[in-house]
Amino acid sequence: MPELRILLELRDWALDLSQWPQKIMWAAMAVLGGLLAGLIISRVIVSAGRKIALGSTDPNRQSADHVLIDTLAVIIRALVVLASVAFAADIMGFYHIEDARNLALATIKGVSILIAIWALGAWISLRIRRFGDRVAGGAHPGGQTLFIFLASLMRFGALAIGLIAALQQFGFPIASLVAVIGAAGLAIALALQDTLKAVASGVIIAVFRPYRIGDFVRVANEEGTVVDITPFTTVLATVDNREIVVTNDKAWGGVMTNFTSRGRRRLELVFPVSYEADLDHAIALIRETAEADPRVEIEPPVWVKVAELADWSVDIRLRAWCRTEHYVDLRGDLIKSIKQAFDRSGIVIPYPHQVQVEKFSPVPEET
Numbered sequence: 001m002p003e004l005r006i007l008l009e010l011r012d013w014a015l016d017l018s019q020w021p022q023k024i025m026w027a028a029m030a031v032l033g034g035l036l037a038g039l040i041i042s043r044v045i046v047s048a049g050r051k052i053a054l055g056s057t058d059p060n061r062q063s064a065d066h067v068l069i070d071t072l073a074v075i076i077r078a079l080v081v082l083a084s085v086a087f088a089a090d091i092m093g094f095y096h097i098e099d100a101r102n103l104a105l106a107t108i109k110g111v112s113i114l115i116a117i118w119a120l121g122a123w124i125s126l127r128i129r130r131f132g133d134r135v136a137g138g139a140h141p142g143g144q145t146l147f148i149f150l151a152s153l154m155r156f157g158a159l160a161i162g163l164i165a166a167l168q169q170f171g172f173p174i175a176s177l178v179a180v181i182g183a184a185g186l187a188i189a190l191a192l193q194d195t196l197k198a199v200a201s202g203v204i205i206a207v208f209r210p211y212r213i214g215d216f217v218r219v220a221n222e223e224g225t226v227v228d229i230t231p232f233t234t235v236l237a238t239v240d241n242r243e244i245v246v247t248n249d250k251a252w253g254g255v256m257t258n259f260t261s262r263g264r265r266r267l268e269l270v271f272p273v274s275y276e277a278d279l280d281h282a283i284a285l286i287r288e289t290a291e292a293d294p295r296v297e298i299e300p301p302v303w304v305k306v307a308e309l310a311d312w313s314v315d316i317r318l319r320a321w322c323r324t325e326h327y328v329d330l331r332g333d334l335i336k337s338i339k340q341a342f343d344r345s346g347i348v349i350p351y352p353h354q355v356q357v358e359k360f361s362p363v364p365e366e367t
Contacts (some may be wrong), residue, residue, distance in 0.1 A: 034084020
């Protein structure tokens, strides 16, 4: 009977309505439990990742690794929360738990594979860095540059392989992934031409090594000590401890000056003396002062000659060779020592003078 059917439907609706407060309570508990579980899991991942990843002593490398670990922790936390929301939706009757379970299993497998491959890549990268440190232990302090570059490539390669393996857990076949990645790679290559140029330049820099870790260089009109070379950038630390990041295409595409690649540098200084000074005596003083400093190399010998007859002085040029690491200190010390030797001998270093001439108006004659 129609009336009976309506009454039965009203009864079922009333029973469902009476269960709504209980469903809401359990759904809220599921969401809160997911939030708490996601927080705990992400904290464990961050703590464990920073202990495992990274045994590197390079603060720049550690900072980059910490960012990657924090990103993975946030993703996993979000996935746990989404799983709890799906479970709450099933409780409320809006979503079937079987679908949520299948999605959760695929997510857990994918994330586990991604973390495992990334951790393996980080471990291999660390081994490559330490092997480079041992190989270059007695050589040039930047001899491990190539190994550092290979270690960075290993990290990025492991992350890419991990992402492909993780996506496969969601039902994406490898052939389709390769095709999609190939098509996307073409579009990305067109959009990120400068980035790809930087990577290609980074490979060339790592192979030919125009500069290494620890060298003081000028690249892209910036000066500093090379502290890191990645596939994309060269990181410099300036003398006043600023960090400058130069993309590798800018470094390779311009003039590069390496101040420390050679073991020795030639110091060149100019000392002006007055026209009345005894030039032979001044030259002898400069030579004796330079040769008395133990940091000045014996070969090639010190060179001191008159360089120019300037407007108000006779310029004497000094050329001396020294170890690269002594260059800055030796330059300052020689300037000071030669100035003091000039003062003791009465040799004047002239400098331009300004003479102020006042114009007087004529006094009018008395009539």
